[in-house]
Amino acid sequence: MRADARRNRDRLLAATGEAFAEHGTDAALEDIARRAGVAIGTLYSHFPTRHALLxxxxxxxxxxxxxxxxxxxxxxxxxxxxxxxxxxxxxxxxxxxxxxxxxxxxxxxxxxxxxxxxxxxxxxxxxxxxxxxxxxxxxxxxxxxxxxxxxxxxxxxxxxxxxxxxxxxxxxxxxxxxxxx
The missing domain is CATH 1.10.357.10 (Tetracycline Repressor, domain 2)
Incomplete structure (x- = not known):
């Protein structure tokens, strides 16, 4: 995985942890992408489903x-x-x-x-x-x-x-x- 892709993945996981802690596992994926500073398509390219992210x-x-x-x-x-x-x-x-x-x-x-x-x-x-x-x-x-x-x-x-x-x-x-x- 490229360094920038790895950073995006790590930011997405950190943002997911924050969002799930605040809103539970039904937190909006768009909010997670926004928190991570990436587009929703980037989230889906790393994690095609909510279960994959979890x-x-x-x-x-x-x-x-x-x-x-x-x-x-x-x-x-x-x-x-x-x-x-x-x-x-x-x-x-x-x-x-x-x-x-x-x-x-x-x-x-x-x-x-x-x-x-x-x-x-x-x-x-x-x-x-x-x-x-x-x-x-x-x-x-x-x-x-x-x-x-x-x-x-x-x-x-x-x-x-x-x-x-x-x-x-x-x-x-x-x-x-x-x-x-």
């Missing part, structure tokens, strides 16, 4: 969550490892208003640029989940895709309710993942 913006965070899952495989408590990873995944998904809904939509469309990012998160969670299931602290019928959906649901709900209530919701979800007595 995926590029979140790529490092998704990789960091995969790394965190790998590190948590050494945690002495498989359940605490799962809880810690779920908190990190929810924090990631709550980065921008509307991100949880965008990720669920991206997961549903294999051609979406977000699909690979969602799959990476599912695979990262699957490793931590499988360890908790092997230890007998999580129900064996919980699939990694269920965990992904629950994390997105808690993140979405967290956008709708006061933060203290949102934090409690994860506790309820974790309790529901435990084996039935």
């Amino acid at each position: 995926e590029a913006l979140l790529r490092e965070q998704v990789e960091a969550l995969g790394d965190k899952a790998s590190q948590l495989l050494d945690h002495p408590s498989p359940l605490e490892a799962l809880i810690e990873w779920a908190h990190a995944a929810i924090a990631h998904t709550a980065t921008y208003r509307g991100l949880a809904a965008s990720m669920m939509t991206g997961l549903g469309y294999e051609n979406s640029e977000l699909h690979a990012a969602c799959q990476a998160l599912i695979q990262a969670g699957e490793r931590v989940l499988a360890r908790a299931q092997q230890a007998g602290v999580v129900r064996p019928d919980v699939a990694a895709s269920d965990l992904f959906a629950l994390i997105n649901a808690v993140a979405w709900a967290g956008e709708q309710v006061p933060s203290e209530q949102g934090a409690r919701l994860l506790g309820y979800v974790i309790d529901g993942l435990r084996p039935m007595s």
Whole structure:
């Protein structure tokens, strides 16, 4: 990539982060281009869809969550490892208003640029989940895709309710993942 194209791409990603922080993932793409000081055509030449723009913006965070899952495989408590990873995944998904809904939509469309990012998160969670299931602290019928959906649901709900209530919701979800007595 040429140096000027790289600068434009970097400015677009920075402007996207600002716009999404202010207005959520539905921020106007024209506003993002304007903030970056480029034409809308330049935005589309780098990122042909909103999901492509979002995926590029979140790529490092998704990789960091995969790394965190790998590190948590050494945690002495498989359940605490799962809880810690779920908190990190929810924090990631709550980065921008509307991100949880965008990720669920991206997961549903294999051609979406977000699909690979969602799959990476599912695979990262699957490793931590499988360890908790092997230890007998999580129900064996919980699939990694269920965990992904629950994390997105808690993140979405967290956008709708006061933060203290949102934090409690994860506790309820974790309790529901435990084996039935």
